[in-house]
Amino acid sequence: xxxxxxxxxxxxxxxxxxxxxxxxxxxxxxxxxxxxxxxxxxxxxxxxxxxxxxxxxxxxxxxxxxxxxxxxxxxxxxxxxxxxxxxxxxxxxxxxxxxxxxxxxxxxxxxxxx
Amino acid sequence: xxxxxxxxxxxxxxxxxxxxxxxxxxxxxxxxxxxxxxxxxxxxxxxxxxxxxxxxxxxxxxxxxxxxxxxxxxxxxxxxxxxxxxxxxxxxxxxxxxxxxxxxxxxxxxxxx
Numbered sequence: 001x002x003x004x005x006x007x008x009x010x011x012x013x014x015x016x017x018x019x020x021x022x023x024x025x026x027x028x029x030x031x032x033x034x035x036x037x038x039x040x041x042x043x044x045x046x047x048x049x050x051x052x053x054x055x056x057x058x059x060x061x062x063x064x065x066x067x068x069x070x071x072x073x074x075x076x077x078x079x080x081x082x083x084x085x086x087x088x089x090x091x092x093x094x095x096x097x098x099x100x101x102x103x104x105x106x107x108x109x110x111x112x113x114x
Numbered sequence: 115x116x117x118x119x120x121x122x123x124x125x126x127x128x129x130x131x132x133x134x135x136x137x138x139x140x141x142x143x144x145x146x147x148x149x150x151x152x153x154x155x156x157x158x159x160x161x162x163x164x165x166x167x168x169x170x171x172x173x174x175x176x177x178x179x180x181x182x183x184x185x186x187x188x189x190x191x192x193x194x195x196x197x198x199x200x201x202x203x204x205x206x207x208x209x210x211x212x213x214x215x216x217x218x219x220x221x222x223x224x225x226x227x
Contacts, residue, residue, distance in 0.1 A: 043158070045214050059115070
């Protein structure tokens with residue numbers, strides 16, 4: 001079974017803190033993604049990576065950055081957390097190649113910024 | 115970039131009825147269209163997907179249809195059951211390198227017995 005694991009299920013951080021959300025996959029997938037899920041807004045793409053050290057902005061990258069130093073790990077960084085970043089964050093991974101295939105999701109991290 | 119619209123946002127049906135969720139996409143280069151189901155408190159999981167060289171695909175009570183000319187695709191669930199109650203997301207992605215899966219806003223399906 002593909003396993004995508006996010007380091008925390010719940011996080012509470014203070015405004016202005018630097019926050020790291022970690023995601024690890026064990027299937028040697030080339031592609032990794034970070035989404036943010038808010039009620040009524042669906043899954044919005046923050047950043048994605050299709051190779052080590054490669055990153056692409058998604059639809060809502062402002063206030064976030066990412067790091068992919070190793071193929072299995074993709075980190076989302078909130079440089080200075082703000083209350084409007086309180087949300088559910090979902091990591092996903094999928095194989096590379098020309099023919100797109102299923103993306104597998106982690107269990108999500110519910111982040112609260114106070 | 116790709117934009118995916120999904121309708122309706124909520125759908126209530128009686129057990130045994132059919133449910134249909136529709137999505138449209140904007141990027142004509144998109145060639146992969148998955149549907150995910152997310153139960154309360156759980157991660158999204160793939161239930162069915164379709165590629166652009168296929169017009170329809172079925173898996174037991176669920177089916178997906180694709181109209182590439184009109185850039186829309188639909189999920190059909192027949193003989194709905196209470197356990198079908200969940201949020202359903204459609205998505206689209208092109209086969210070009212460096213592209214991501216873009217999701218619709220989701221449909222909350224409620225099946226009452």
